[in-house]
Amino acid sequence: MSAKAEASPPPASAPADPIYQVIYPPTRTKTRFLALGLVLGLVVAGGGFLAFGSALAPAPAATPSETAGPSHVVLTIAINPITGWPQYTPANFSVGKGEVTITIVDDDVPMAFPGCQCNVSGTLGGVELINGTPTALVSNTNVAHTFDVPSLGINVLSPAETVVTFSAYFNETGSFTWMCVAPCGGASPTAPPMGVPGYMTGTITVV
């Protein structure tokens, strides 16, 4: 910064000439050049630190989410007060490409799912956390709902009155259908809300 300040001093012969006094007001010029030098110095130093930092920092990995889409989504399963059907909310949602964590807050009542394919798949580590406990094979005695994304091989089980969390990689953008495969309609294995969009099936949009 000092080099800049010294680059344009008033000529040695200036003081006696009024023009030089106007063009080169000694105190203001010095202050201004010092300020300019300081700013330039900070900019250069800042740029240097950024360059140094980016040189040190590893290239960003594919995880977590690479895009503006959320990397954590919370879904709630509760009884719709109008229809009386259990309902995933939201049923249609977006996630960012990359590693995504999904939390399912299941407020539904306990039920059994005798024909359950109760092995967790498609998730990081092949597990889901049920109330914080990593679980790879879920007991079928209280699976109220499931969260399945067939095209991604995701099979997550949701016991009633639990909080389930899992992470998975969504490495392709696009729309993917999720569904619950538990017979949560009660009346028959295929009764509503089974297969009803907005209740037990919906769309994940990977952006």
Ligand SMILES: [Cu+2]
């Ligand atoms: Cu269900």
